[in-house]
Every structure is written in C-alpha cells, then in structure tokens.
Amino acid sequence: MKLTRHQMQDLALGIIGILLFLIGWEMIGYYKLAGLTWPRFSTVMAYLFDPSRRGLFGRAMASSFSMILGGYVLGFVIGLGAAMLSYLVKPLQPGVDRLASTINAIPPIALAPLFIVLLSRDVTGMAIATINVFFVIYVAATSGLERSRQNHRDLFAVLGASRVKRLIRLDLPAALPSIVSGMKYATPAAFIGAILGEWFGASRGLGLLMVSAMQNFQIPLLWSAVFIASAASLIVFGLMSLLERFVHGRFS
Amino acid sequence: MTHRSIGQRSIGFLGKYWGIIGVLLLWQGWIWVKDLNAIVMPQPFDVVKDLVTHPGIYISNAALTLTLAALGLVLGMALGTLIAVLAWTSRLLSGVLIPLGLIFSSVPVVALIPILARLLGYDVKTVLAIVVIISFFPAFVFTSAGLRALPAGSDDLFRVFGASPWQRFVRLVLPSAVPSWMIALRLSAPPAVLSAMVAEFLMGTSGLGYMFRQSAADFQTDRAFGTSVVATAISVLCFTLATLAERRVNARWS
Numbered sequence: 001m002k003l004t005r006h007q008m009q010d011l012a013l014g015i016i017g018i019l020l021f022l023i024g025w026e027m028i029g030y031y032k033l034a035g036l037t038w039p040r041f042s043t044v045m046a047y048l049f050d051p052s053r054r055g056l057f058g059r060a061m062a063s064s065f066s067m068i069l070g071g072y073v074l075g076f077v078i079g080l081g082a083a084m085l086s087y088l089v090k091p092l093q094p095g096v097d098r099l100a101s102t103i104n105a106i107p108p109i110a111l112a113p114l115f116i117v118l119l120s121r122d123v124t125g126m127a128i129a130t131i132n133v134f135f136v137i138y139v140a141a142t143s144g145l146e147r148s149r150q151n152h153r154d155l156f157a158v159l160g161a162s163r164v165k166r167l168i169r170l171d172l173p174a175a176l177p178s179i180v181s182g183m184k185y186a187t188p189a190a191f192i193g194a195i196l197g198e199w200f201g202a203s204r205g206l207g208l209l210m211v212s213a214m215q216n217f218q219i220p221l222l223w224s225a226v227f228i229a230s231a232a233s234l235i236v237f238g239l240m241s242l243l244e245r246f247v248h249g250r251f252s
Numbered sequence: 253m254t255h256r257s258i259g260q261r262s263i264g265f266l267g268k269y270w271g272i273i274g275v276l277l278l279w280q281g282w283i284w285v286k287d288l289n290a291i292v293m294p295q296p297f298d299v300v301k302d303l304v305t306h307p308g309i310y311i312s313n314a315a316l317t318l319t320l321a322a323l324g325l326v327l328g329m330a331l332g333t334l335i336a337v338l339a340w341t342s343r344l345l346s347g348v349l350i351p352l353g354l355i356f357s358s359v360p361v362v363a364l365i366p367i368l369a370r371l372l373g374y375d376v377k378t379v380l381a382i383v384v385i386i387s388f389f390p391a392f393v394f395t396s397a398g399l400r401a402l403p404a405g406s407d408d409l410f411r412v413f414g415a416s417p418w419q420r421f422v423r424l425v426l427p428s429a430v431p432s433w434m435i436a437l438r439l440s441a442p443p444a445v446l447s448a449m450v451a452e453f454l455m456g457t458s459g460l461g462y463m464f465r466q467s468a469a470d471f472q473t474d475r476a477f478g479t480s481v482v483a484t485a486i487s488v489l490c491f492t493l494a495t496l497a498e499r500r501v502n503a504r505w506s
Contacts, residue, residue, distance in 0.1 A: 013347025021352055037370040091267060099271025105487035107446050109453045109461060110480030113468055117292055191360040196450065207363075214366035226367055230359040237358040 140182025324383025
C-alpha cells in the first residue's frame with residue numbers, strides 16, 4: 001500500500017496528536033493538576049505491566065473478553081436472523097422493528113437486575129452485550145437487505161427464483177458492506193454492554209476490577225482496567241475498519 | 253380522507269406492536285408458570301398500578317434526569333461543534349485532533365464513568381460532566397466530517413465571486429455541516445439519557461437512576477420496574493424527537 005504525501009502528513013499529525021495526549025496525561029499526573037485521582041501515564045503503564053499482576057489482569061481479561069465475544073457472536077446471530085426473518089416474512093417487520101428499538105431503549109441498569117434473576121450474575125454482562133450488538137446488527141442488516149438493485153431483483157423474478165434463494169444469492173451479498181459496518185459499530189457496544197453488566201455483581205472481570213478499585217481508591221488499578229478495556233475495544237474496532245475497507249472495495 | 257374501520261385499525265396496531273405485546277404476555281405467563289414472588293419479579297399489572305398511583309415521584313425524578321441529559325447534550329454538542337470549527341481553521345489542529353476524536357468515539361466511553369466519578373466527586377456535577385463528555389465525541393467527529401463535505405463545485409463558486417473567508421464559512425461551510433450535525437444529535441440523544449441514568453445509579457442522590465437503585469435495594473420491585481418503563485419511554489421519546497428533527501432539517505436543507 002502506497003501512501004500519498006497528504007496521507008503521510010495526516011498519519012504524522014495523528015501520531016503527534018496521540019503523543020501530545022499521552023504527554024498531557026503524564027504532565028497532569030506529574031504536577032497533580034487533577035488531584036490524587038489522576039495518575040501519571042507512566043505509573044499506570046508500570047502498574048499494568050508489572051509481572052506480579054499478570055495473573056490478576058489475565059484472569060479479568062479472559063473472563064471479560066470471553067463474555068464480550070460470546071455476547072458479540074450471539075447478538076450477531078440473533079440480529080442477522082431477525083433481519084432475515086422480517087425480510088422473508090414482510091408482515092412481521094413493523095413488529096420486529098418496534099420490539100428491537102424498545103428493547104434497545106431499555107436502560108441497561110434496568111435490564112441488569114432482570115438478567116440476574118433470570119440467568120445468573122456472571123452472564124449478565126454477556127446478555128447486555130448481546131442486546132446491544134443485536135440492535136446494531138439488526139438495523140444495519142435490515143437497511144442493507146434493501147440495497148440490491150431493482151433490475152437484479154427483476155432478473156431473479158423472471159428466472160423464477162424463490163425468495164429464500166434470492167435472499168442468499170442476491171440480497172445477502174448486497175447487504176454485506178452494510179452488515180460489516182454494523183459489525184464495526186457493534187464493537188464498542190459489546191464492550192459497553194459487558195462492562196456495564198459486570199458492574200452489577202459479576203464475580204470476575206474488568207468491570208468488577210473497575211468498580212472495586214473505584215470504591216477502594218486503588219487509582220492505578222482503576223486506570224489500568226479502563227485502559228485495557230479501551231485499548232482492546234480500539235484494536236478490535238481498527239481491525240473491523242480494515243475488514244470494512246476490504247468488503248466495501250470488493251462488494252460495493 | 254378514508255375512515256378505517258376499528259378492525260383495520262386494530263390489525264394495524266397489532267402489526268406494529270405484536271412483539272411488545274408478546275413480551276408482556278411472556279412476562280405474565282412466566283410469573284404464573286414459575287409462581288414467582290412479587291419481590292423477585294412483579295406482574296405487569298402491579299407496575300402499571302404503581303405508575304398510575306404515584307405519578308409525582310416518577311415525574312419529578314424523570315424531569316431531573318431529563319434536564320441533566322438535555323443540558324449535558326446541549327453543552328457537549330456545543331463544545332464538540334466549537335472544537336470542530338477550531339480544528340477546521342487549521343490543518344495542523346485538525347490533523348492532531350481528529351484522530352484523537354475518532355479514537356475516543358470508538359472506545360467504550362461509559363467505562364470512563366468510574367474514573368470521572370473519582371475525579372469530580374459523587375454528585376450531580378459529575379453526572380452532568382459525564383453526559384457532556386459522552387455527547388462531545390459524536391458532535392466533534394460528525395461536525396468535522398460535515399465541515400469538509402461541501403457540495404461539489406460550491407467552493408469554487410464562492411472563490412470566483414470573491415467571497416471573504418468569513419462569508420465562505422458562514423454561508424457555505426456551516427450550513428453544509430448541518431445534516432451531519434443532526435446525525436450526531438440523533439446518535440447522542442439516547443446515550444445521553446442512558447449515561448445520565450448510569451451515573452445517577454452509581455453515585456447520584458436523585459433522578460431516575462438513583463430512584464431505581466433505591467427501590468431495588470428496598471425490594472420495591474414494582475417501582476424499580478416502573479422506573480425502567482419511564483426511562484425506556486424517555487429514551488424512545490428522545491430518539492423519536494431527534495429523528496423527527498433530523499428529517500425536518502434535512503427536508504429544508506437539501
């Protein structure tokens with residue numbers, strides 16, 4: 001991949017921006033401009049990469065990331081399934097639309113107790129992540145499925161293809177760019193869902209670390225846990241953006 | 253105008269709301285089958301009863317949350333727009349700021365709430381600050397994109413007519429950012445309510461989030477569920493209003 005001069009400049013400026021941000025973080029911590037609750041960047045990194053804490057963070061990450069992944073996959077399957085169902089059986093669509101947007105509007109702090117009753121404390125985060133991802137994927141897939149060209153549809157009709165066959169051969173490939181964009185925006189949604197869910201009494205995970213560190217004034221631990229969650233979300237988001245670029249180049 | 257019969261209307265209603273009605277029936281059925289205690293899970297009827305018999309407490313708390321969310325949304329969007337305009341004036345500034353804005357809007361900002369709570373203290377001020385921060389990033393990112401997405405050829409036209417930079421900015425660049433600005437509003441409105449509630453839940457002394465925590469702690473589950481019904485209604489309302497506003501503005505603008 002060759003970069004133009006302009007892109008090179010953008011990249012350089014972006015890196016400078018990130019460096020300035022980190023230096024600012026370090027300076028505020030060093031001069032204690034924001035009080036004792038703002039640690040230096042280097043303090044957080046030293047805390048984070050201390051070998052003695054590898055087990056602690058490793059366990060929390062394993063637990064949170066498996067919940068996030070589980071919620072992501074489940075939400076993706078349900079969201080795409082619902083979109084395909086309401087596409088094949090059109091009269092169902094308004095009802096599914098309303099249900100999906102209502103469920104999405106229920107605040108997660110109200111859902112969490114419900115899931116704790118119905119499921120268990122430890123999968124509450126996964127359930128909320130599932131709902132968040134479901135909504136994004138459902139919206140992206142329903143709008144994407146409408147995107148195939150009319151003349152292609154006519155061709156399928158003339159050749160006597162069934163609705164299911166048209167969905168698989170024509171409409172799904174046409175919806176792919178939209179679905180992949182949905183997958184990208186579902187990433188932070190999955191992280192938020194899982195972490196929020198863990199705030200309500202999970203027995204392990206990054207969310208639990210955050211809340212207990214907040215209550216016990218363990219500032220480096222608090223910042224480390226937030227840093228891990230943010231960095232992980234960012235990395236996945238970046239990978240999804242690459243995938244998106246590839247799919248958009250190939251299918252649209 | 254056509255007059256639709258009651259039968260057609262109810263079919264139309266069922267077509268839109270069968271999913272929600274189904275969930276309510278499932279909820280009631282689940283309680284009957286499992287014979288659940290009202291402390292574990294209230295019946296839909298009890299929730300409605302509490303909503304109808306104690307409207308005052310719901311309205312006052314909802315008004316508080318809504319005020320905080322709206323104020324935070326306005327401040328956050330104003331700040332985001334201002335910084336986006338500042339970044340637009342200089343290539344250096346935009347090159348430095350826009351990647352940071354993108355990074356933060358792809359990070360789960362809600363996860364920052366515990367840090368902000370520790371930094372700013374456990375009160376309403378912090379709740380407001382959280383809503384401001386949550387609405388800042390979409391406003392910044394979308395306004396920045398909008399300020400750059402000028403209609404094709406319009407920029408040359410302004411140059412040919414010798415418009416001053418200020419005229420160009422006010423007459424061309426700002427108006428062309430309005431549609432993206434409306435997208436930011438639609439995207440930020442529900443999270444503003446959500447984050448206000450989460451913040452109130454974690455550290456508030458009033459508002460819907462706090463009310464939810466209190467009633468859940470006192471095992472008043474009908475009230476806790478009532479709170480989530482009210483919160484859901486507010487969130488749906490905000491989203492609908494923002495979508496309507498977006499549609500109207502876009503219809504006038506393009």
